[in-house]
Amino acid sequence: MSWLPELFDDHGAAPWVLVHSQQQFLCDELGALLPQAFWRSRGAASLLEVPLGQWRGERVLLVELDAPDHSLGQWQAVRQLMFSATGDEFSLYRYATQIGLWARQHRFCGSCGAPTQLLGYERGAHCPHCRLTQYPRLSPSIITLITRGDEVLLGRAPHFPPGMYSTLAGFVEPGESLEACLKREVREEVGVELGATRYLASQNWPMPHSLMVGFFAEYASGEIRVQEEELEDARWFALDQLPHLPPRQTISRYLIDTYLLERGRLVEPVLPG
Structure with a gap:
């Protein structure tokens, strides 16, 4: 499993998506990893989209929603998935949960308030106004x-x-x-x-x-x-x-x-x- 950003310009290049909001994932009968074509067909608006990296050799895109939309289907909390997922699946959900929270909370600069931009060469939210870069928190x-x-x-x-x-x-x-x-x-x-x-x-x-x-x-x-x-x-x-x-x-x-x-x-x- 590669957690390097593996950033790409065309979101269509990622065959899989994880749809996340408030420590919950949109799921089908197989789990939370959804085909991107299926997600795009729903026509729902996203708050932001973040390339996660590669899982089992294929790229995964994280789609962050403002709030869980139950009209889209069933949602499960990451705690629930912990009990049902295999070890590497839970590692993927765990990582996506933290990156989603970080990206949501750092859309604006904590120093000057300007909108940030996700960097293309490392996992950072960069402020072009005051040049502060904020990294995922541990x-x-x-x-x-x-x-x-x-x-x-x-x-x-x-x-x-x-x-x-x-x-x-x-x-x-x-x-x-x-x-x-x-x-x-x-x-x-x-x-x-x-x-x-x-x-x-x-x-x-x-x-x-x-x-x-x-x-x-x-x-x-x-x-x-x-x-x-x-x-x-x-x-x-x-x-x-x-x-x-x-x-x-x-x-x-x-x-x-x-x-x-x-x-x-x-x-x-x-x-x-």
């Missing part, structure tokens, strides 16, 4: 599995599906290291102190433009005190009595499954793309 965040022997500390946010618990996460503040962010977020959300930490893996996450950096963290001290603004519950779970967990496309599940494997459980962690 917001680093930590995500950590807190361990205590054969127990793990998991939390539950109000928006989670019923019964699901997950690892703790939070955004990095200006001036913070990843390790400092990890310890601060855990202290704020559940009130415990951490000992040794270990980096494991990362995942790009399109809600809306995060780079999730995954750690193991050993419990050091303290009793759980839930930060009610962030979580509705947090507790220790024995490894043989785990609750409903996040799906296997997520780095949270990868952290949990990897720790289970390290503790002798027969699982196969799936490294998220």
Whole structure:
């Protein structure tokens, strides 16, 4: 899969389109990747169009709409597609979601307010008036599995599906290291102190433009005190009595499954793309 812009003047050169708005995609019975000829036949107006690059050797055009138009067909949220798509398909949807949001939010210069132009040689929105170029945004965040022997500390946010618990996460503040962010977020959300930490893996996450950096963290001290603004519950779970967990496309599940494997459980962690 090539994420170079692969820009081209004639939009007809792209056989495929992704039609996106507000973290949702227009879909048919096969998914969100639609033939461009089919899309053009609908005659709908787009807010902007952005060449994405190549997927499986063929060019893909991102069509961004002002709002989801349900008269065009069925729409699915990128979170829904996460559960049904294969790994490389979800990587495509994830990338398109972030590029669509960036292109929508940078149609005008953040410095002088003039209209921007998408560059033809790199992924940038350039202001011809003040010459500021704005690039796609990434917001680093930590995500950590807190361990205590054969127990793990998991939390539950109000928006989670019923019964699901997950690892703790939070955004990095200006001036913070990843390790400092990890310890601060855990202290704020559940009130415990951490000992040794270990980096494991990362995942790009399109809600809306995060780079999730995954750690193991050993419990050091303290009793759980839930930060009610962030979580509705947090507790220790024995490894043989785990609750409903996040799906296997997520780095949270990868952290949990990897720790289970390290503790002798027969699982196969799936490294998220």
